[in-house]
Amino acid sequence: MTDSFARDILPAGSWDTANAADRITLDYEGRHRRRYRYRADNELEFVLDLAQTTLLHDGDGLKLDDGRIVLVRAVPEALVAVTANNTDALIKLAWHIGNRHLPAQLSAERILIRDDAVIVEMLRGLGAHVEKIVAPFTPERGAYAHAHDDHQTAAHPFVFTAEHAHDH
Template identity: 60%
Template sequence: MIRATSVTAKFDRAFDTITLDETARHRRRMMMRSDNGIEFLLDLPEARLLNHGDGLLLEDGRVIEVRALPEPLYEVRGRDSRHLLALAWQIGNRHLPAEIAEDRILIRRDHVIRDMLEGLGAMVTDITAPFSPEGGAYQAHSHDGHSHHQGHTHDHHD
């Protein structure tokens, strides 16, 4: 079985694509099938979110480009940037995955959350779009092949 062992943002042309929702794009190791039927084992060193446009580098040099499947979401907007920031705090306080932009926040649909946000004055619209939520504060992230683990350490003093 051919494996994909790394993710690259730098490639000239993809051999094929794979279209996945956000949940399926957050993986480390899993059997996958490209949009045109190429079966491969995703075998990464650690779990990560595969972003729209990332390339999965197969052992034979081919690249499978990741496509984000549009999902049913809410687009949340505030009256102004201060209001949007307060809405972001409310969403984060509930530990909801959120994609944050300068003028809007995208979250998964949940009628209880919608009611809460509208009660706080948010403008909430049903949309269908790719979803790439922010990583958590203690989640590892990588840039150009090297990782940074964001966590905390403890000094032990005798």
């Protein structure tokens, strides 16, 4: 059998998911790739073959070279929702998370991070409110993502990832 290749991403909302030939359900690491061999939920096998490492989003479509489309679904993961008493406190918590180069999903109300007991204890010590949740995780893209044309919306310019970590 000849491999099917996925070289094009159809952004979530730009295509009809009812037309998907199959779907693939992945965690954050599984959705952050450049080249990888996958087996979709209903056994369709294909090779993701992109020009650079890309973060796939829930609802994206991977267009195979034969025209079929594989729907990307983000699997819920064990996360921690970090909140604070006010915006200033939340911004300071975001700084501490970013200073440790942790992947983080940011919003005006909360920060989502992966569940890590040491980090959770540090955040509590800084006055954070933490709640363990299970949800899909789509952290902000890396600081150099613009240079690499990362597939992410421009509405989220803040960056907290280990991808481009450096020593202090």
